[in-house]
Amino acid sequence: MSSFATLVIAGLATGAIYALIAIGFALLWQASQTINFAQGEFVMLPAFFALVAMGLGLPYWAAALITFVLAAVLLGAMFKRLLVDPMLKHGVIPLAMATMALAIFLKESVKDLYSAEAYPFPSLVPPVNVNVLGTNVSLQHIAIIVVALVTLVALTWLLDHTTTGRQMQATAQNPTVARILGIPVERMIMLTFLINAVLVVIASLLVTPIYLAKFSSGETLGLAAFVAAIIGGFNQLRGAIVGGFLLGVIDNLAAAYVSTQYRAAVPLFILIAVILFRPEGLFGRKEERTV
Amino acid sequence: MTGKYLTAAVASAAVLLAGGAARAEMKIACVAELSGSGATVGKNFKAGAELAIAEINAKGGVLGQKIAMSCADTQTNPGVARGLIQKALDSKPYAVLGPVYSGSIKVTAQLTSEAGVTNVIGGEAAELTQMGLKTLIRTSFGQHLSMPKIAAYMANDLKAKNVAVVWVNNDFGKGGRDTIIKQLTARGVKIAGDLSTEPAQVDFAADVAKLKATKADAVFIYLHEEESARILKEIQKAGLKLPLIGETTLLNQKVIELAGSAANGVRGHVGLSADAPIDPIRKFRKDFMAKYNYIPDHNAMKGYLGIYTIKAGTEKMGKLDSKGLAGALKGLSISAAKQPGMLMDVAIDQNGDLDRISFLAEVSNGKTAITKTLPPLKK
């Protein structure tokens, strides 16, 4: 088995992590023009909810359940009500700055209240390797790829085949018209924030066994999600997924064949080329609304 | 009228407080990386120092004076560190503890040196003690002292001919990489691979693929704890069977905890380790875990030793003489039998570099086992 295939498979696995986080990022953008620079911290935090719950002696499933509830309340509802709603009508950038401050707030709170150490985190799937086409791939990575794809399919189905989903799409495309049509726009936007909260918890439970629970682990993740969402086009979930996978694969190939010292820049510059030729992103539609 | 009385009351209270502070406290200013990329390092350093202070104060302090330490956060940014060291010096401390990152130390050490205040640092970069600054004292080996030991081990014991070096591209990793490559080439060992990785890197597939292609007969890994664990897992996954050699961090208990079975077989040199089979270190580890509920790393030991170093120097002088402290420490040999807080016998040279025993160790069955104790360089 060539090392090229190994690199691609490993890149897909890392990319799947980015993709999973980028979906929620793109969703928030669609629903309410929120660029959430705290998305990485949103993935970091649920792991600590779970760690605290398990520290109190709860079994994994109960801790996970509590984490979902806490995340829905704090990272879904409260995030929207307290931070996004008051700032929404003032444009993209002030809100983006506020989420940046939120990122610092969450990260520093975890560090000061819990610990600055990295903690191992129990995995849903056993940490073993399986042989795929002659390459050793970790089962955890396969689980992430599968979950990312299942999430995409489920979300697409929800958006295209349910009334709620179509109402959400209408809200995302044009809230004014949606309101005239009698769609409960507010509820739809809230629903999007709750979906994002659920997504980040899923991402957190899957990713933390590999990334470790650490206050700073959101930094890389958030930036990668941002980049992946741009590559794919902010307004397409499919795009965010492909963007995530691309970023993971290109990063690995760049490190192996171009330069390890410049590995962080190479994918960005390949992607700039992409954007210059397709300013709406790889899979994005042209922006249909002025922001 | 009341205003006048109030002012007088406040003034006299201030005098009392100030007087009190001057009478019974040894003021130590700590400047460390409590946030930013060095947060884990700095937090450990501070925790170690605080443990030492609690122990010393519980036994009545140094020469009857309690230690009071205030710790400021540099955000791992030399620009901030510079401001804070000035603030610390404005408050006329007895000594300065920290920082740990070499970049910040280059800024702060210059200023502590100008002020003539002893600066006990956690940095390991070789050049720190070669800048001609009079007041720097280390708490661990500089890389110019630890790397020769590991290079000798690889060349003589392991008989490695081609070594690949994997390092993290920041001031810690780059300094180590430069020193080890110099030391290995001096011993006739070829550098088969020179692989730079990013701080906080997660995916090591590309690095391990490159490592495989190098045909090295041993690998030297110089990364932080979490990244060490990740690359060990990736090496295991790729089925790469090479001697994996490290310096201190790679053999850390944290790495073993995070990497699991992938850490088995890792060998190397350990300067400061909470796993060392020495009674004072065992006690330190137990006390630290009781207080903070996690295993201390070598940075926690540096903070702990830093405070005890200041104590030892002060007791040598027999008085609190801030200006004389650095001079008293240089050339001093401290015996752990008399100062158990120093954990091991140590000799401080004129540059502020240390000499003491260190260990060769191997990980087996999820435990670091010390295989050999290396004597100090000068006996």
Place this chain on the structure above:
Amino acid sequence: MMRVIRQRPVATAIALLSLAVLLVLPITLGRFGNYMLAMWATMTIAAMGLNLTLGYAGQISLAQGAFVGIGAYISAIMTTNGWPLGAALVVAIVVCFAIGWLLGYPALRVQHHYLAFVTLSFSTLAYLVFRNEEWLTKGTYGIYSIPRPTILGYSLKHHLDFYYFALMWLVVISLLMWWLVRSPWGRAFTALRENPLRAQSLGVDTRLYTLMAFAIGSTMGGVAGVLYAPLVEFIDPNPFALALSFNLLLMVIVGGSGYFLGPFLGALIAVLLPEWLRDYTSDFYLVAYALLVMILLIFSPTGILGLVDRLATSRRARRASEARAAETPRIKAKEGA
């Protein structure tokens, strides 16, 4: 100048008062206070540049921190090799203007978050160059013992002297900026932000002005960097990572994007507030800082000056409506008569 004073007496008084405070206050402060004030002046210059690009011309840039880095490295490399700071300043201006101009080209093709991405990538690349090109920048080891300048035989080594030196730069650049935004160019920048299409139809060369806005804004970042190196006397790549660009953006937004004084207040909050909070919240100072910034943005998404502007407008409106209310009975009375 006289016209300005006559037209805006309150603003002039505040400006003079602040300048007086900035001149006198440092005498009472120690080394630390003056260092932080000089840092504030430096960051204000960089934020002013970003305010021109973002606040006046409406082009988002996540590369301002990289330009501070480029300026700082030019300053450090040249002055440690015996060149005077003035020479470094000239080189930094030329280099940053050229790079800023080139970086403006993507702005012609892409907008909003894609532009953010392009500038973010540039920022990442600049950081990697600082770190990896050791022959030039000394890499992760950093450059130390950067000399503070000597003017006419008088050394600015002392913290108070260097602070006044930094303040002088800030004043000169503020005056240049004041002139620029009031010149036809400055108005063209604003036209570009408000409505690019209309600006174009009115004969504004949007291409040229977009590039200019990027180039001038970036140059000011570089100038701030030239000052940063002798201020800290040591540089390594880390302070110029992406976080600085974000932080400068935060300064512009929190102060009030598009307001002349916005960066002054923004830098005051981003540079000095955390330092001040240290004394009250100890370990939690960054938590408190982030919380305060969020609260500030929630109550005033257009920044501090946006809030002041809104209050002033509503007060004027209230006064106007009070005046109207006072007028109404008289009019009614007249009608009745």
